[in-house]
Amino acid sequence: MYPTKSLTGEFTPFFLLTLLSLILVLIFKRSFSKGPPVPPGPYAWPIVGNIFETGKLVHVALSNLAQVHGPLMSLQFGSRLVVVGSSPTVAAEILKSHDRSLSGRKLPLPIRFKGSKLHNLGLGFFDECGDGWRSIRTVYRGKVFSTKALHSQAEVREKKVNEMVAYLESTEGEVVKIKEVVFVTALNILSNIFLSVDFLDYEGKGVAEGMRGYIRRFAVRSSTDCLSDIFPILGDWCFRGTCSKYMYVVEAMFASWVKQMKDGIFMSQEGYAKEVLKKFKLLDSKPVKTPMSLVGSLRYLTCTRPDILFSVGLVSRFMEAPSSIHMKAAKRILRYLKGNLSSKNYLVLRKFYSDFFGTGDGPF
Template sequence: MTETIAREATYLFFPILLLPIIFFILKHFKSYFLSKTSLPLPPGPSPWPILGNIPQMGKKPHITLTNFARSYGPLMSLRLGTQIMIIGSSTTAAEEILKTHDRSLSARYVPSAVPAKSSKFNHLSLGWALECNDGWKNLRTICRSELFSGKAMECQACLRETKATDMVKFVCAKEGKEVKVAELVFATVFNMLSNASISRDLISLEKEGVDGGMKSLIRKYIELISASNLSDFYPILGALDLQGLKKKAKEAFMRICATWEPIIKDRREGRRGNASSQEDFLDALLDNSCSNDQINYLLLSRKSVSMPDWLLGCPNGS
C-alpha cells in the first residue's frame, strides 16, 4: 500500500514540476508568433513551426541564400529558430545598410558563445558591442588613430620589414630540413601584430614551427564562437549552454590572454609615477585609463580579425 502511494506521488510530482517550464516555453513561443504577424518584414520563404527556416538552409547556405534572393529579391528576411535575420544581397542593399543607415545598423549581433556577450563585459568590447555608444566611439577613435591611420601604417613599415627578414633568415637556417610554412607565416604575421600592439614577440619561430600552439588556440577560439549554437537560435536556452560552447570559448579566451597579461602588468607598474611616453598601442590604451579586461578584448579582437581563414586553417565561413 505504501509503495503504491509513493509511486502515485512520484507520477504527480513530475507533471507539477514540468508545468512552469512548459508555461515558460509556451509564453516564449507565443511572443515569437505574435512578432511574426506584427513586424513589417521584407519577403522571404515561409518558415517551419518552431524551427523557422533552419531546415531549408542545407549544407551550403551561401548557395541557398543566392537561390532565395532570385525568388524574394535583394532584401529578404529569414527566421532561424526564434531569431529574425534580414539579408541584403545586392550592392544597392549593401550601400543602404552600410552607408545610408550605418549609424542605426552599426551594432553587432553577439554570438552566445562569445565572452563579451555578458553585460559585464560587453561595454568593454569594440568588435562585439551591442550598442555603439560614446564609449564605443572613443575606442574606435583610439584604434583608428593609433593603428589604422596613414601615419601609424608608415611607422609600422620598418617593423613589418624586420619581421619578414627574420622569417627569411629562419628559413635559410633550416636549409635541408622540413619547415612548416603555414605555422611559420602565422608566427611572423602574429609577431608583426604583437609588436605593433605591445612591442614584443609573443611566438618563437622555432616553437611555433614545432607545435603550432598559438595558431591552434586562436583557431579553436574562432571555431567555437562561429559554430552553430542552439543558444543563438533559441536565446531561451542560452543560460543552459547545452553544447558547452560558451564554457570552452571562455577557457580558450583566458588561455590566449594569459600570453600578454604579464606584459600589461609590467607596463602598468612601470608607468606609475612616470610621465607618459607613448610608444605603441598598449601605451595608448593605458593613457586612456583602459582596464585589463578592456585591453584583453581589444588585443584579441585585433589579432583574431587580422588573421585570414586560410592562415589559421579555418573552414570557409568561420
C-alpha cells in the first residue's frame, strides 16, 4: 500500500552495505599495499585523509603539525599525497638540491586539462618543465627581466614608488589599506612599462577599474581545490562548472586591452569583434551555418561590451536546441557590432529583443 516505504527500507541497507564494503576495501588496500617511501605524518583517514585537520588557517595547522611530525612530513588530501617542508634546511633541499625533480606543481583541473583554453596559459601555469616552459622562460629572462631591461625601467619604477609615498603622506591620520595601495603601484608600474599609461589611481578609478576584483577572484579560484582535485574520479562531473568559472574570470582579465582615443583611454575589444565577424563570414554580411560557436564567441566578447550582455545572454538560453530564429537573432547582434565596433558607443538592446520575440518588428 505504501511502496515508497518498502523501497526506502530496501534501499537503505543496500546503500549502507555498499558504502561499508567500499570503506573496508580501501582500508585493506591501504594496509597491505606498499607505496613509495614518504616522510612521517599524521594518520590519514580512509577516503578523506587529513582534510579535516587543516581547517581554514592552513599555515597555522601545518606549523602545529610540523612541531609533532618534524620539518618534513606527508599529508593525504583525498587521493592526493602532499609533502610539506617547513624549515630553512628542508626548503633549501627542495628548491636547490632537488629543484628539477620537485618543480612540478599541482594545478587546478581546468588549468592542467590539455583540452582547456587555460592549459599552459602562461609561465606560472605550466604543470611540467618541458621545452615550452624553457622557451618562455628564456624569453622572460632575456627580454623582460634581463639586466639591461631592468635598468631601462628603473625610472618608471622610481616614479611610481614616489607617487605611492606622496599618496601615503597625503592620507596622514587616515586608515589606509596598504595591500590596495601596493597593488595599484605594482599594476601601474607594469602598465607604464608595457603601455605607457596608468591603469588605476589610488581611489580605484581608471581604465582597469574592475581588474583588481578579477585578479583577486582568480587568485582565490586558483588556490582553492575543487572536488575533482581531491577525488579524480569526479573529474568529468566537476570539470565543466569549475572551468566555466575560471574562464569567466580569465577572459575578463586578458581579453581586453587599452585603446587610446582622442577623448580618452578605453578598455576595448574592437579587434576581437572584427575577428568574430570575419570568423562567421559576416564582415560582409554573408550567412553562417551554426549558431553555437557563434554565441560562444559573443559571450567572450561581453567581457568589455555590456551593451550586448543582455541580448547575448537571452540567445544563450536556447543553445540546447537552436533554431533558425536564434541564428537570426545572433546575426542581428553581429550586424549591430559591425556598426558599433568601438565599445564606447553603447546601445541597450532590450527593446530590440522584446520586439524581436513577438511584440514588434524591432529597430533593425
